[in-house]
Amino acid sequence: MSDLATAAPQRRGAAWELWRALSGRGTRLLAGLHQTWRRSLQVRVVTITLLASSLLVGGFAYLIADKITNILLENAEADVKTRLDSGAAYAGKQFGLYNQPQEAQFQETVDGTVNYLAGGDPQQTSGVVVALTADNFSGVIQPRTSPAVGNLNSVVSPELRATVAGGSVASQIRTGRLGEERTKYLVYGSPVPTRFGQVELYYLVPLTRQDSAATEARATVVATGAALVLLLGLLAALVTRLVVTPVRVAARTAQRLSAGLLDQRMVVNGEDDLALLAASFNQMATNLQRQILRLEEMSRLQRRFTSDVSHELRTPLTTVRMAADLIFAERDGFDPAVARSAELLQAELDRFEELLTDLLEISRFDAGFAALDAEPTDLVPVVHRVADRLTCLAERVGVTIELDVPAAPVIAEIDPRRVERVLRNLVGNAVEHGEGNPVRITLGVDDTAVAVTVRDHGVGLKPGEEKLVFNRFWRADPSRARQTGGTGLGLSTSLEDARLHGGWLEAWGAPGQGAQFRLTLPARAGDRLTTSPLRLVPADATLPFGGPRDGGLLAIGPGTAGALAVGPAPAGERAESRP
Known part of the structure:
Protein backbone atom coordinates (compact mmCIF):
# COMPACT_ATOMS: atom_id res chain seq x y z
CA MET A 1 0.00 0.00 0.00
CA ARG A 38 5.05 40.17 -38.10
CA ARG A 39 8.45 40.33 -39.76
CA SER A 40 7.86 38.69 -43.16
CA LEU A 41 5.70 40.48 -45.70
CA GLN A 42 6.06 37.51 -48.05
CA VAL A 43 4.66 35.09 -45.45
CA ARG A 44 1.66 37.36 -44.83
CA VAL A 45 0.90 37.79 -48.54
CA VAL A 46 1.24 34.07 -49.30
CA THR A 47 -0.85 33.08 -46.28
CA ILE A 48 -3.62 35.54 -47.10
CA THR A 49 -3.57 34.43 -50.74
CA LEU A 50 -3.85 30.78 -49.74
CA LEU A 51 -6.70 31.46 -47.33
CA ALA A 52 -8.64 33.66 -49.76
CA SER A 53 -8.12 31.32 -52.70
CA SER A 54 -9.04 28.30 -50.55
CA LEU A 55 -12.33 29.91 -49.57
CA LEU A 56 -13.07 30.97 -53.14
CA VAL A 57 -12.09 27.68 -54.76
CA GLY A 58 -13.82 25.71 -52.01
CA GLY A 59 -17.05 27.62 -52.62
CA PHE A 60 -16.86 27.04 -56.36
CA ALA A 61 -16.03 23.37 -55.83
CA TYR A 62 -19.06 22.95 -53.58
CA LEU A 63 -21.35 24.64 -56.13
CA ILE A 64 -19.99 22.59 -59.03
CA ALA A 65 -20.22 19.29 -57.13
CA ASP A 66 -23.75 20.11 -56.00
CA LYS A 67 -24.73 21.03 -59.55
CA ILE A 68 -23.34 17.75 -60.94
CA THR A 69 -25.17 15.75 -58.27
CA ASN A 70 -28.45 17.52 -59.04
CA ILE A 71 -28.04 16.91 -62.78
CA LEU A 72 -27.41 13.20 -62.24
CA LEU A 73 -30.40 12.95 -59.94
CA GLU A 74 -32.65 14.84 -62.34
CA ASN A 75 -31.64 12.54 -65.20
CA ALA A 76 -32.40 9.49 -63.08
CA GLU A 77 -35.76 10.91 -62.05
CA ALA A 78 -36.69 11.72 -65.65
CA ASP A 79 -35.76 8.22 -66.77
CA VAL A 80 -37.69 6.55 -63.96
CA LYS A 81 -40.73 8.75 -64.50
CA THR A 82 -40.80 7.88 -68.21
CA ARG A 83 -40.56 4.19 -67.44
CA LEU A 84 -43.20 4.53 -64.73
CA ASP A 85 -45.67 6.23 -67.07
CA SER A 86 -45.25 3.61 -69.81
CA GLY A 87 -45.29 0.79 -67.25
CA ALA A 88 -48.50 2.09 -65.63
CA ALA A 89 -50.15 2.33 -69.06
CA TYR A 90 -49.07 -1.22 -69.98
CA ALA A 91 -50.23 -2.64 -66.64
CA GLY A 92 -53.58 -0.87 -67.01
CA LYS A 93 -54.16 -2.52 -70.37
CA GLN A 94 -53.24 -5.96 -69.01
CA PHE A 95 -55.41 -5.66 -65.92
CA GLY A 96 -58.31 -4.09 -67.82
CA LEU A 97 -59.35 -7.53 -69.05
CA TYR A 98 -60.40 -8.60 -65.56
CA ASN A 99 -63.47 -7.52 -63.64
CA GLN A 100 -62.45 -9.11 -60.34
CA PRO A 101 -59.03 -9.94 -58.85
CA GLN A 102 -60.27 -13.44 -58.02
CA GLU A 103 -60.60 -14.39 -61.64
CA ALA A 104 -58.53 -17.26 -62.99
CA GLN A 105 -55.09 -16.44 -64.35
CA PHE A 106 -55.13 -12.88 -62.86
CA GLN A 107 -52.22 -13.64 -60.60
CA GLU A 108 -50.29 -15.09 -63.56
CA THR A 109 -51.01 -11.85 -65.47
CA VAL A 110 -49.64 -9.86 -62.52
CA ASP A 111 -46.45 -11.96 -62.48
CA GLY A 112 -46.01 -11.71 -66.22
CA THR A 113 -46.59 -7.92 -66.21
CA VAL A 114 -44.05 -7.35 -63.44
CA ASN A 115 -41.46 -9.52 -65.21
CA TYR A 116 -42.08 -7.75 -68.50
CA LEU A 117 -41.74 -4.31 -66.95
CA ALA A 118 -38.51 -5.43 -65.28
CA GLY A 119 -37.06 -6.34 -68.69
CA GLY A 120 -38.45 -9.82 -69.26
CA ASP A 121 -35.75 -11.50 -67.12
CA PRO A 122 -36.53 -12.12 -63.47
CA GLN A 123 -32.77 -12.36 -62.79
CA GLN A 124 -31.81 -9.12 -64.54
CA THR A 125 -28.75 -7.46 -63.03
CA SER A 126 -29.42 -3.79 -63.75
CA GLY A 127 -30.50 -3.37 -60.16
CA VAL A 128 -33.91 -1.88 -61.00
CA VAL A 129 -36.70 -3.44 -58.96
CA VAL A 130 -40.29 -3.38 -60.23
CA ALA A 131 -42.95 -4.00 -57.59
CA LEU A 132 -46.71 -4.22 -57.80
CA THR A 133 -48.90 -4.10 -54.70
CA ALA A 134 -52.59 -3.78 -53.95
CA ASP A 135 -53.14 -2.43 -50.47
CA ASN A 136 -56.89 -2.43 -50.95
CA PHE A 137 -56.81 -6.15 -51.91
CA SER A 138 -54.05 -7.34 -49.61
CA GLY A 139 -55.80 -10.64 -48.96
CA VAL A 140 -56.44 -11.39 -52.63
CA ILE A 141 -53.53 -9.96 -54.65
CA GLN A 142 -50.07 -10.84 -53.38
CA PRO A 143 -47.29 -8.22 -53.86
CA ARG A 144 -44.93 -9.13 -56.66
CA THR A 145 -41.38 -7.85 -57.31
CA SER A 146 -38.93 -8.53 -60.09
CA PRO A 147 -36.32 -9.53 -59.23
CA ALA A 148 -37.57 -11.07 -56.01
CA VAL A 149 -36.56 -9.15 -52.86
CA GLY A 150 -36.95 -9.83 -49.21
CA ASN A 151 -38.55 -6.88 -47.42
CA LEU A 152 -40.00 -4.23 -49.71
CA ASN A 153 -40.97 -2.07 -46.73
CA SER A 154 -37.29 -1.42 -45.90
CA VAL A 155 -37.14 0.86 -48.97
CA VAL A 156 -40.77 1.87 -49.63
CA SER A 157 -41.93 3.86 -46.63
CA PRO A 158 -45.49 3.62 -45.32
CA GLU A 159 -45.99 7.33 -46.09
CA LEU A 160 -45.13 6.79 -49.75
CA ARG A 161 -47.41 3.73 -49.99
CA ALA A 162 -50.26 5.67 -48.39
CA THR A 163 -49.80 8.55 -50.87
CA VAL A 164 -49.77 6.22 -53.89
CA ALA A 165 -52.73 4.23 -52.54
CA GLY A 166 -54.60 7.52 -52.32
CA GLY A 167 -54.29 7.92 -56.09
CA SER A 168 -51.23 10.18 -56.46
CA VAL A 169 -47.84 9.70 -58.07
CA ALA A 170 -45.10 10.09 -55.45
CA SER A 171 -41.37 9.58 -55.10
CA GLN A 172 -38.65 9.43 -52.49
CA ILE A 173 -34.96 8.68 -52.01
CA ARG A 174 -34.31 6.14 -49.30
CA THR A 175 -31.55 3.82 -48.24
CA GLY A 176 -32.47 0.26 -47.37
CA ARG A 177 -31.43 -3.37 -47.67
CA LEU A 178 -33.18 -5.40 -50.37
CA GLY A 179 -30.26 -7.75 -50.89
CA GLU A 180 -26.92 -8.28 -49.26
CA GLU A 181 -25.86 -4.60 -49.01
CA ARG A 182 -27.59 -1.42 -48.03
CA THR A 183 -28.27 0.65 -51.13
CA LYS A 184 -29.70 4.08 -51.82
CA TYR A 185 -32.80 3.86 -54.04
CA LEU A 186 -34.86 6.34 -55.99
CA VAL A 187 -38.42 5.10 -55.47
CA TYR A 188 -41.31 6.16 -57.72
CA GLY A 189 -44.86 4.94 -57.24
CA SER A 190 -47.96 5.34 -59.41
CA PRO A 191 -51.56 4.09 -59.08
CA VAL A 192 -52.82 1.75 -61.83
CA PRO A 193 -56.65 1.92 -62.21
CA THR A 194 -58.58 -1.26 -63.07
CA ARG A 195 -62.23 -2.25 -63.38
CA PHE A 196 -62.33 -3.62 -59.86
CA GLY A 197 -60.28 -0.91 -58.22
CA GLN A 198 -56.69 0.26 -58.02
CA VAL A 199 -53.28 -1.41 -57.74
CA GLU A 200 -49.93 0.31 -57.15
CA LEU A 201 -46.85 0.08 -59.35
CA TYR A 202 -43.37 0.95 -58.00
CA TYR A 203 -39.99 1.38 -59.62
CA LEU A 204 -36.97 1.14 -57.31
CA VAL A 205 -33.87 2.41 -59.12
CA PRO A 206 -30.51 2.09 -57.31
CA LEU A 207 -28.46 5.31 -57.25
CA THR A 208 -25.12 3.55 -56.89
CA ARG A 209 -23.90 4.65 -60.31
CA GLN A 210 -25.02 8.23 -59.75
CA ASP A 211 -23.38 8.33 -56.29
CA SER A 212 -20.17 6.95 -57.74
CA ALA A 213 -20.20 9.53 -60.54
CA ALA A 214 -20.90 12.34 -58.06
CA THR A 215 -18.09 11.14 -55.77
CA GLU A 216 -15.65 11.04 -58.67
CA ALA A 217 -16.76 14.51 -59.75
CA ARG A 218 -16.29 15.87 -56.24
CA ALA A 219 -12.86 14.26 -55.96
CA THR A 220 -11.87 15.71 -59.33
CA VAL A 221 -13.11 19.17 -58.37
CA VAL A 222 -11.35 19.03 -54.99
CA ALA A 223 -8.08 17.86 -56.53
CA THR A 224 -8.30 20.54 -59.20
CA GLY A 225 -9.11 23.18 -56.56
CA ALA A 226 -6.22 22.10 -54.33
CA ALA A 227 -3.83 22.23 -57.28
CA LEU A 228 -5.17 25.66 -58.19
CA VAL A 229 -4.73 26.91 -54.60
CA LEU A 230 -1.16 25.62 -54.49
CA LEU A 231 -0.49 27.22 -57.85
CA LEU A 232 -1.88 30.54 -56.63
CA GLY A 233 0.23 30.28 -53.47
CA LEU A 234 3.36 29.57 -55.52
CA LEU A 235 2.50 32.43 -57.84
CA ALA A 236 1.96 34.78 -54.88
CA ALA A 237 5.29 33.67 -53.37
CA LEU A 238 7.11 34.34 -56.65
CA VAL A 239 5.45 37.73 -57.18
CA THR A 240 6.05 38.86 -53.61
CA ARG A 241 9.64 37.64 -53.83
CA LEU A 242 10.15 39.80 -56.90
CA VAL A 243 8.78 42.79 -54.98
CA VAL A 244 10.13 42.07 -51.51
CA THR A 245 13.71 41.26 -52.54
CA PRO A 246 14.47 44.80 -53.79
CA VAL A 247 12.76 46.21 -50.70
CA ARG A 248 14.94 44.04 -48.46
CA VAL A 249 18.01 45.12 -50.39
CA ALA A 250 16.93 48.73 -49.98
CA ALA A 251 16.42 48.19 -46.23
CA ARG A 252 19.89 46.64 -45.83
CA THR A 253 21.42 49.44 -47.88
CA ALA A 254 19.61 52.03 -45.78
CA GLN A 255 20.91 50.37 -42.60
CA ARG A 256 24.44 50.52 -43.93
CA LEU A 257 23.94 54.18 -44.85
CA SER A 258 22.63 54.93 -41.35
CA ALA A 259 25.71 53.16 -39.94
CA GLY A 260 27.93 55.63 -41.78
CA LEU A 261 28.77 53.64 -44.92
CA LEU A 262 27.78 56.43 -47.27
CA ASP A 263 29.15 54.73 -50.41
CA GLN A 264 26.55 51.92 -50.35
CA ARG A 265 24.24 51.72 -53.39
CA MET A 266 21.61 49.38 -54.82
CA VAL A 267 22.09 47.39 -58.03
CA VAL A 268 19.81 48.62 -60.84
CA ASN A 269 18.53 45.84 -63.12
CA GLY A 270 16.15 46.51 -66.00
CA GLU A 271 13.86 49.47 -66.56
CA ASP A 272 10.73 48.54 -64.60
CA ASP A 273 9.26 50.16 -61.50
CA LEU A 274 11.65 48.30 -59.18
CA ALA A 275 14.60 49.49 -61.23
CA LEU A 276 13.20 53.02 -60.97
CA LEU A 277 12.95 52.55 -57.21
CA ALA A 278 16.60 51.43 -57.03
CA ALA A 279 17.75 54.32 -59.22
CA SER A 280 15.78 56.83 -57.14
CA PHE A 281 17.16 55.31 -53.94
CA ASN A 282 20.71 55.60 -55.26
CA GLN A 283 20.10 59.20 -56.27
CA MET A 284 18.73 59.94 -52.81
CA ALA A 285 21.74 58.25 -51.19
CA THR A 286 24.10 60.29 -53.36
CA ASN A 287 22.35 63.52 -52.43
CA LEU A 288 22.38 62.55 -48.76
CA GLN A 289 26.06 61.67 -48.93
CA ARG A 290 26.86 65.01 -50.57
CA GLN A 291 24.76 66.90 -48.01
CA ILE A 292 26.20 64.98 -45.04
CA LEU A 293 29.75 65.57 -46.21
CA ARG A 294 28.93 69.23 -46.66
CA LEU A 295 27.42 69.46 -43.20
CA GLU A 296 30.37 67.58 -41.70
CA GLU A 297 32.75 69.99 -43.34
CA MET A 298 30.72 72.94 -42.09
CA SER A 299 30.63 71.43 -38.60
CA ARG A 300 34.36 70.84 -38.68
CA LEU A 301 34.98 74.41 -39.77
CA GLN A 302 32.58 75.66 -37.10
CA ARG A 303 34.32 73.65 -34.37
CA ARG A 304 37.71 74.84 -35.58
CA PHE A 305 36.48 78.42 -35.71
CA THR A 306 35.11 78.17 -32.18
CA SER A 307 38.32 76.64 -30.89
CA ASP A 308 40.54 79.14 -32.72
CA VAL A 309 38.48 82.13 -31.62
CA SER A 310 38.39 80.89 -28.03
CA HIS A 311 42.15 80.47 -27.96
CA GLU A 312 42.86 83.74 -29.77
CA LEU A 313 40.61 85.70 -27.41
CA ARG A 314 42.60 84.46 -24.44
CA THR A 315 45.51 86.83 -25.13
CA PRO A 316 43.55 90.11 -25.41
CA LEU A 317 41.30 88.98 -22.58
CA THR A 318 44.33 88.55 -20.32
CA THR A 319 45.51 92.08 -21.14
CA VAL A 320 42.06 93.56 -20.61
CA ARG A 321 41.71 91.56 -17.38
CA MET A 322 44.97 93.01 -16.02
CA ALA A 323 43.85 96.56 -16.81
CA ALA A 324 40.36 95.93 -15.42
CA ASP A 325 41.76 94.45 -12.21
CA LEU A 326 43.92 97.55 -11.77
CA ILE A 327 40.98 99.87 -12.34
CA PHE A 328 38.72 97.77 -10.08
CA ALA A 329 41.30 97.89 -7.27
CA GLU A 330 41.42 101.70 -7.43
CA ARG A 331 37.66 102.25 -7.83
CA ASP A 332 37.28 103.77 -4.34
CA GLY A 333 39.15 106.86 -5.50
CA PHE A 334 36.98 107.36 -8.56
CA ASP A 335 33.77 109.24 -9.07
CA PRO A 336 30.76 107.03 -8.07
CA ALA A 337 29.63 106.68 -11.69
CA VAL A 338 33.13 105.65 -12.77
CA ALA A 339 33.41 103.27 -9.83
CA ARG A 340 30.11 101.63 -10.82
CA SER A 341 31.41 101.30 -14.40
CA ALA A 342 34.53 99.57 -13.06
CA GLU A 343 32.36 97.07 -11.16
CA LEU A 344 30.24 96.39 -14.23
CA LEU A 345 33.39 95.96 -16.30
CA GLN A 346 34.72 93.41 -13.80
CA ALA A 347 31.45 91.44 -13.77
CA GLU A 348 31.18 91.33 -17.52
CA LEU A 349 34.80 90.25 -17.84
CA ASP A 350 34.03 87.40 -15.43
CA ARG A 351 31.12 86.37 -17.63
CA PHE A 352 33.25 86.67 -20.75
CA GLU A 353 36.00 84.54 -19.26
CA GLU A 354 33.46 81.93 -18.17
CA LEU A 355 32.00 81.90 -21.69
CA LEU A 356 35.44 81.34 -23.20
CA THR A 357 36.07 78.48 -20.77
CA ASP A 358 32.78 76.83 -21.72
CA LEU A 359 33.45 77.30 -25.43
CA LEU A 360 36.86 75.69 -25.09
CA GLU A 361 35.35 72.77 -23.21
CA ILE A 362 32.61 72.35 -25.81
CA SER A 363 35.21 72.42 -28.59
CA ARG A 364 37.10 69.61 -26.83
CA PHE A 365 33.92 67.54 -26.63
CA ASP A 366 33.14 68.19 -30.30
CA ALA A 367 36.66 67.24 -31.34
CA GLY A 368 36.58 64.08 -29.19
CA PHE A 369 39.59 65.17 -27.14
CA ALA A 370 37.84 65.25 -23.77
CA ALA A 371 39.36 62.73 -21.35
CA LEU A 372 38.05 61.38 -18.06
CA ASP A 373 40.40 61.52 -15.09
CA ALA A 374 38.47 59.18 -12.79
CA GLU A 375 39.55 58.47 -9.23
CA PRO A 376 37.75 57.28 -6.07
CA THR A 377 36.08 60.39 -4.67
CA ASP A 378 33.78 61.13 -1.76
CA LEU A 379 30.80 63.02 -3.18
CA VAL A 380 29.64 64.39 0.20
CA PRO A 381 32.32 67.13 0.40
CA VAL A 382 31.85 67.84 -3.33
CA VAL A 383 28.15 68.58 -2.74
CA HIS A 384 28.98 70.72 0.33
CA ARG A 385 31.62 72.62 -1.62
CA VAL A 386 29.19 73.42 -4.45
CA ALA A 387 26.55 74.58 -1.97
CA ASP A 388 29.05 76.78 -0.12
CA ARG A 389 30.28 78.43 -3.33
CA LEU A 390 26.74 79.31 -4.41
CA THR A 391 25.46 80.39 -1.00
CA CYS A 392 26.30 84.06 -1.57
CA LEU A 393 24.57 84.03 -4.95
CA ALA A 394 21.52 82.29 -3.45
CA GLU A 395 21.31 84.83 -0.61
CA ARG A 396 21.48 87.68 -3.09
CA VAL A 397 18.39 86.40 -4.95
CA GLY A 398 16.58 85.27 -1.78
CA VAL A 399 16.94 81.49 -2.27
CA THR A 400 17.80 78.99 0.45
CA ILE A 401 19.90 75.95 -0.44
CA GLU A 402 18.93 72.81 1.48
CA LEU A 403 21.09 69.68 1.63
CA ASP A 404 20.01 66.07 2.09
CA VAL A 405 23.21 64.02 2.08
CA PRO A 406 24.19 60.83 3.92
CA ALA A 407 26.37 61.09 7.01
CA ALA A 408 28.65 58.32 5.73
CA PRO A 409 31.04 58.90 2.81
CA VAL A 410 29.68 58.23 -0.69
CA ILE A 411 32.59 56.91 -2.73
CA ALA A 412 32.51 56.61 -6.54
CA GLU A 413 35.10 56.50 -9.30
CA ILE A 414 34.52 59.91 -10.95
CA ASP A 415 36.34 62.93 -12.27
CA PRO A 416 35.77 65.33 -9.35
CA ARG A 417 36.43 68.45 -11.44
CA ARG A 418 33.80 67.56 -14.03
CA VAL A 419 31.21 66.36 -11.49
CA GLU A 420 31.66 69.53 -9.44
CA ARG A 421 31.15 71.58 -12.60
CA VAL A 422 27.96 69.64 -13.43
CA LEU A 423 26.56 70.19 -9.92
CA ARG A 424 27.54 73.86 -9.99
CA ASN A 425 25.67 74.32 -13.27
CA LEU A 426 22.58 72.46 -12.00
CA VAL A 427 22.44 74.32 -8.68
CA GLY A 428 23.13 77.66 -10.36
CA ASN A 429 20.34 76.99 -12.85
CA ALA A 430 17.97 76.07 -10.01
CA VAL A 431 18.86 79.23 -8.07
CA GLU A 432 18.28 81.37 -11.14
CA HIS A 433 14.85 79.89 -11.79
CA GLY A 434 13.87 79.26 -8.16
CA GLU A 435 11.66 82.36 -7.88
CA GLY A 436 12.88 82.86 -4.31
CA ASN A 437 11.83 79.37 -3.21
CA PRO A 438 14.23 76.89 -1.55
CA VAL A 439 16.47 74.68 -3.70
CA ARG A 440 17.05 71.17 -2.37
CA ILE A 441 20.10 69.02 -3.19
CA THR A 442 19.76 65.27 -2.47
CA LEU A 443 22.55 62.70 -2.65
CA GLY A 444 21.77 58.98 -2.91
CA VAL A 445 23.74 55.79 -3.40
CA ASP A 446 23.18 52.07 -3.95
CA ASP A 447 25.37 49.10 -4.88
CA THR A 448 25.95 50.13 -8.49
CA ALA A 449 25.34 53.88 -8.81
CA VAL A 450 25.33 57.27 -7.13
CA ALA A 451 22.82 60.01 -7.90
CA VAL A 452 22.32 63.69 -7.12
CA THR A 453 19.00 65.51 -7.61
CA VAL A 454 18.56 69.28 -7.64
CA ARG A 455 14.97 70.39 -6.99
CA ASP A 456 13.60 73.91 -7.38
CA HIS A 457 10.06 75.25 -7.02
CA GLY A 458 10.17 77.92 -9.69
CA VAL A 459 8.31 78.39 -12.93
CA GLY A 460 9.07 74.85 -14.08
CA LEU A 461 9.08 73.62 -17.67
CA LYS A 462 6.26 73.85 -20.17
CA PRO A 463 5.31 70.79 -22.24
CA GLY A 464 7.93 70.32 -24.94
CA GLU A 465 10.59 72.43 -23.23
CA GLU A 466 12.13 69.36 -21.64
CA LYS A 467 13.29 68.45 -25.17
CA LEU A 468 15.27 71.69 -25.43
CA VAL A 469 16.65 72.21 -21.94
CA PHE A 470 20.09 70.74 -22.74
CA ASN A 471 20.49 72.56 -26.05
CA ARG A 472 23.27 75.10 -26.33
CA PHE A 473 22.31 78.73 -25.60
CA TRP A 474 18.67 77.77 -24.97
CA ARG A 475 16.69 79.54 -22.22
CA ALA A 476 13.24 78.66 -20.89
CA ASP A 477 12.16 82.32 -20.90
CA PRO A 478 14.31 84.57 -23.10
CA SER A 479 12.44 87.65 -21.84
CA ARG A 480 13.55 87.14 -18.23
CA ALA A 481 16.47 89.24 -17.05
CA ARG A 482 19.56 87.24 -16.11
CA GLN A 483 20.49 87.39 -12.46
CA THR A 484 23.30 84.85 -12.35
CA GLY A 485 25.10 85.76 -15.56
CA GLY A 486 24.93 82.29 -17.14
CA THR A 487 26.49 81.63 -20.54
CA GLY A 488 23.81 79.30 -21.90
CA LEU A 489 26.33 76.47 -22.24
CA GLY A 490 26.26 75.11 -18.68
CA LEU A 491 23.64 72.39 -19.12
CA SER A 492 25.03 71.39 -22.51
CA THR A 493 28.50 70.99 -20.99
CA SER A 494 26.99 69.09 -18.05
CA LEU A 495 25.34 66.68 -20.44
CA GLU A 496 28.64 65.95 -22.15
CA ASP A 497 30.34 65.44 -18.76
CA ALA A 498 27.63 62.95 -17.76
CA ARG A 499 28.04 61.06 -21.03
CA LEU A 500 31.80 60.97 -20.55
CA HIS A 501 31.25 59.20 -17.21
CA GLY A 502 28.81 56.74 -18.82
CA GLY A 503 26.03 58.27 -16.72
CA TRP A 504 22.63 59.86 -17.19
CA LEU A 505 21.54 63.47 -16.89
CA GLU A 506 17.75 63.74 -16.76
CA ALA A 507 15.25 66.55 -16.32
CA TRP A 508 11.66 66.74 -15.13
CA GLY A 509 9.50 69.85 -14.98
CA ALA A 510 5.91 71.02 -14.85
CA PRO A 511 4.39 74.50 -15.09
CA GLY A 512 3.96 75.96 -11.60
CA GLN A 513 5.60 72.94 -9.92
CA GLY A 514 9.23 73.72 -10.58
CA ALA A 515 11.80 71.35 -12.00
CA GLN A 516 14.15 68.61 -10.89
CA PHE A 517 17.40 67.48 -12.49
CA ARG A 518 19.01 64.15 -11.71
CA LEU A 519 22.63 63.16 -12.30
CA THR A 520 23.27 59.39 -12.11
CA LEU A 521 26.82 58.01 -12.33
CA PRO A 522 28.14 54.44 -12.08
CA ALA A 523 29.89 53.71 -8.80
CA ARG A 524 32.74 52.07 -10.71
CA ALA A 525 34.10 53.67 -13.86
CA GLY A 526 33.14 51.76 -16.99
CA ASP A 527 30.12 49.96 -15.48
CA ARG A 528 26.77 50.06 -17.27
CA LEU A 529 23.89 51.79 -15.51
CA THR A 530 20.55 50.05 -15.17
CA THR A 531 18.89 51.84 -12.22
CA SER A 532 19.17 55.05 -10.24
CA PRO A 533 19.08 55.24 -6.43
CA LEU A 534 16.90 58.39 -6.55
CA ARG A 535 13.62 58.98 -8.29
CA LEU A 536 13.43 61.65 -10.96
CA VAL A 537 9.82 62.78 -10.56
CA PRO A 538 9.53 64.44 -7.13
CA ALA A 539 7.23 62.92 -4.54
CA ASP A 540 5.41 66.27 -4.14
CA ALA A 541 4.54 66.52 -7.86
CA THR A 542 0.77 66.56 -8.34
CA LEU A 543 -1.12 64.33 -10.77
CA PRO A 544 -3.82 66.17 -12.76
CA PHE A 545 -7.23 64.53 -13.13
CA GLY A 546 -7.55 62.25 -16.14
CA GLY A 547 -3.99 62.64 -17.45
CA PRO A 548 -0.37 61.79 -16.87
CA ARG A 549 1.80 63.52 -14.33
CA ASP A 550 2.39 67.17 -15.22
CA GLY A 551 5.33 68.00 -17.38
CA GLY A 552 7.70 65.81 -19.26
CA LEU A 553 10.65 63.61 -18.61
CA LEU A 554 13.87 63.82 -20.54
CA ALA A 555 16.14 60.83 -20.00
CA ILE A 556 19.55 61.20 -21.53
CA GLY A 557 22.11 58.43 -21.56
CA PRO A 558 25.47 57.77 -23.11
CA GLY A 559 25.52 58.43 -26.81
CA THR A 560 21.94 59.71 -26.95
CA ALA A 561 20.48 63.07 -27.68
CA GLY A 562 17.58 62.55 -25.29
CA ALA A 563 14.24 60.76 -25.41
CA LEU A 564 10.94 62.05 -24.10
CA ALA A 565 8.67 60.08 -21.81
CA VAL A 566 5.85 61.08 -19.51
CA GLY A 567 4.88 59.65 -16.14
CA PRO A 568 6.03 59.10 -12.57
CA ALA A 569 9.15 57.16 -11.71
CA PRO A 570 9.24 55.01 -8.57
CA ALA A 571 12.21 55.01 -6.26
CA GLY A 572 15.12 53.09 -7.72
CA GLU A 573 13.52 53.16 -11.14
CA ARG A 574 15.19 52.46 -14.42
CA ALA A 575 15.62 55.57 -16.55
CA GLU A 576 12.11 56.16 -17.81
CA SER A 577 13.04 56.39 -21.46
CA ARG A 578 15.82 54.67 -23.29
CA PRO A 579 16.18 54.97 -27.09
Missing part, protein backbone atom coordinates in the same frame (compact mmCIF):
# COMPACT_ATOMS: atom_id res chain seq x y z
CA SER A 2 2.81 2.40 0.84
CA ASP A 3 4.44 1.76 -2.57
CA LEU A 4 1.17 2.62 -4.33
CA ALA A 5 0.78 5.77 -2.24
CA THR A 6 4.30 6.83 -3.21
CA ALA A 7 3.96 5.98 -6.91
CA ALA A 8 0.75 7.97 -7.47
CA PRO A 9 2.28 11.41 -6.66
CA GLN A 10 5.32 10.49 -8.72
CA ARG A 11 3.14 9.73 -11.75
CA ARG A 12 1.22 12.96 -11.26
CA GLY A 13 4.50 14.87 -11.01
CA ALA A 14 5.84 13.25 -14.18
CA ALA A 15 2.61 14.00 -16.03
CA TRP A 16 2.75 17.60 -14.84
CA GLU A 17 6.37 17.97 -15.99
CA LEU A 18 5.44 16.49 -19.38
CA TRP A 19 2.52 18.90 -19.66
CA ARG A 20 4.74 21.85 -18.78
CA ALA A 21 7.34 20.79 -21.37
CA LEU A 22 4.72 20.39 -24.09
CA SER A 23 2.98 23.68 -23.28
CA GLY A 24 6.34 25.46 -23.17
CA ARG A 25 7.25 24.05 -26.56
CA GLY A 26 3.86 25.04 -27.93
CA THR A 27 4.23 28.54 -26.54
CA ARG A 28 7.66 28.92 -28.15
CA LEU A 29 6.28 27.62 -31.45
CA LEU A 30 3.41 30.11 -31.38
CA ALA A 31 5.79 32.91 -30.47
CA GLY A 32 8.05 31.96 -33.38
CA LEU A 33 5.12 31.86 -35.79
CA HIS A 34 3.85 35.21 -34.54
CA GLN A 35 7.31 36.74 -34.95
CA THR A 36 7.59 35.33 -38.48
CA TRP A 37 4.13 36.68 -39.32
